Amino acid sequence: MPKQTFFNLPEKKRQNLINAAEEEFARVPLHEASIANIVKSAGIPRGSFYQYFEDKEDIYFYLLKEETDNNRVKFFQMLERHDGDIINAVTEFYYEFLVELPDDKEFDFLKNALLNVTHKIEDAFTATFKGKRDTGFFNEVIEMINKDRLNTENDTEIYHMLQIVIAVVFRNFVEKFSKELSDDEAIEHFTIEMNLLKNGLYKN
Amino acid sequence: MPKQTFFNLPEKKRQNLINAAEEEFARVPLHEASIANIVKSAGIPRGSFYQYFEDKEDIYFYLLKEETDNNRVKFFQMLERHDGDIINAVTEFYYEFLVELPDDKEFDFLKNALLNVTHKIEDAFTATFKGKRDTGFFNEVIEMINKDRLNTENDTEIYHMLQIVIAVVFRNFVEKFSKELSDDEAIEHFTIEMNLLKNGLYKN
DNA sequence: TATTTTAAGTGACACATTGTCATTTGTCAA
DNA sequence: TTGACAAATGACAATGTGTCACTTAAAATA
Numbered sequence: 001m002p003k004q005t006f007f008n009l010p011e012k013k014r015q016n017l018i019n020a021a022e023e024e025f026a027r028v029p030l031h032e033a034s035i036a037n038i039v040k041s042a043g044i045p046r047g048s049f050y051q052y053f054e055d056k057e058d059i060y061f062y063l064l065k066e067e068t069d070n071n072r073v074k075f076f077q078m079l080e081r082h083d084g085d086i087i088n089a090v091t092e093f094y095y096e097f098l099v100e101l102p103d104d105k106e107f108d109f110l111k112n113a114l115l116n117v118t119h120k121i122e123d124a125f126t127a128t129f130k131g132k133r134d135t136g137f138f139n140e141v142i143e144m145i146n147k148d149r150l151n152t153e154n155d156t157e158i159y160h161m162l163q164i165v166i167a168v169v170f171r172n173f174v175e176k177f178s179k180e181l182s183d184d185e186a187i188e189h190f191t192i193e194m195n196l197l198k199n200g201l202y203k204n
Numbered sequence: 205m206p207k208q209t210f211f212n213l214p215e216k217k218r219q220n221l222i223n224a225a226e227e228e229f230a231r232v233p234l235h236e237a238s239i240a241n242i243v244k245s246a247g248i249p250r251g252s253f254y255q256y257f258e259d260k261e262d263i264y265f266y267l268l269k270e271e272t273d274n275n276r277v278k279f280f281q282m283l284e285r286h287d288g289d290i291i292n293a294v295t296e297f298y299y300e301f302l303v304e305l306p307d308d309k310e311f312d313f314l315k316n317a318l319l320n321v322t323h324k325i326e327d328a329f330t331a332t333f334k335g336k337r338d339t340g341f342f343n344e345v346i347e348m349i350n351k352d353r354l355n356t357e358n359d360t361e362i363y364h365m366l367q368i369v370i371a372v373v374f375r376n377f378v379e380k381f382s383k384e385l386s387d388d389e390a391i392e393h394f395t396i397e398m399n400l401l402k403n404g405l406y407k408n
Numbered sequence: 409t410a411t412t413t414t415a416a417g418t419g420a421c422a423c424a425t426t427g428t429c430a431t432t433t434g435t436c437a438a
Numbered sequence: 439t440t441g442a443c444a445a446a447t448g449a450c451a452a453t454g455t456g457t458c459a460c461t462t463a464a465a466a467t468a
Binding site for chain 1 (some may be wrong): 233235290291318319320321322323326353354355360361364365367368369371372374375378382393396397400401402403404405406407408
């Protein structure tokens with residue numbers, strides 16, 4: 001977490017620093033980004049940076065969390081709107097994400113994150129589908145899911161269903177960016193895979 | 205790829221360098237690893253390293269490929285043995301991987317790779333399930349799959365089935381390492397998820 | 409064998425980056 | 439006005455990277 005000094009900063013200076021950082025993380029992935037560039041572009045002395053953040057990762061995950069927190073709210077709204085149908089909810093989520101693709105800087109930031117995912121970065125992303133960060137992950141979403149349509153009512157199995165869905169959704173995001181799929185292609189792939197998940201890979 | 209000079213090296217010297225590198229990559233993930241440490245531990249001058257490799261990534265992906273190439277051969281044998289049943293094949297693959305867990309150095313190397321996966325690293329891992337690197341990925345494995353048991357005979361859909369299976373298998377590997385699951389827990393989770401994939405998440 | 413040519417080995421160097429810390433600056437309450 | 443505390447600052451030590459001019463070794467040729 002950023003230090004208190006960062007939050008004490010005047011709005012303008014804080015935003016300026018954030019912009020500089022976002023620019024750097026849009027340019028290159030986390031481990032290639034340099035604090036030197038950030039402070040240079042923000043026009044602040046190097047020492048100041050360390051007044052606000054522990055290190056590079058500190059500001060990175062702060063920004064990434066900002067980015068993904070909005071998405072979590074959206075996802076839960078969709079889950080509600082779709083009456084607890086998890087696959088319809090993630091599908092609309094995916095559609096909307098593609099349609100409302102953020103501006104270039106945000107886009108490149110996400111792309112760099114997705115193509116250079118560490119376990120920690122993946123956690124930040126997938127938290128979108130896992131409920132409030134402080135409550136037990138998943139419980140919240142498991143409660144919202146409509147179990148009538150599912151193949152099981154067992155919570156453990158539902159937990160694993162979620163894990164599967166999240167893994168496949170995540171893979172689709174990564175593929176969209178890495179293979180630079182068009183929106184139509186991306187949606188086509190996504191739809192096929194969601195249907196396969198619903199109906200199963202094997203005959204019954 | 206390593207340069208020719210590397211392959212011209214006398215066996216002993218080459219193995220010595222490989223050992224030093226593996227040690228470093230077992231200690232820390234790729235982006236924290238340092239060539240300085242490798243050459244120091246191998247007892248060779250810095251300049252020599254660049255005689256053999258382009259850079260850090262060059263030797264890293266060479267080692268990772270070595271590691272995963274064996275696995276690919278194993279997987280294809282299993283697919284044959286299980287008569288083209290993809291889920292049975294990956295399940296045995298997973299079991300055997302856990303049972304034959306490699307020595308500490310290899311273990312830590314894999315762990316660091318899995319918890320700090322870039323798209324390039326994931327590609328190296330998932331290539332295990334995709335056939336010979338030079339032929340069209342997937343074609344080889346799609347041919348070997350027994351389609352009688354599957355829900356579709358359409359190649360496109362089978363391609364996506366594979367993508368799904370790989371994503372879920374991969375997730376299970378990462379989870380095993382990140383949550384430090386016992387073998388029994390890992391196998392239990394894996395089995396549940398494979399059954400869900402087979403039968404589908406929704407009622408039909 | 410002597411000489412030339414080619415490949416490999418070497419380590420000092422220029423440059424970049426990180427995180428720290430002693431010092432300075434600014435602000436606010438007494 | 440002054441003292442005290444938070445914040446700002448930039449020079450510095452430490453560490454790392456990739457290169458290059460030079461040395462050494464080996465192989466080819468005369």
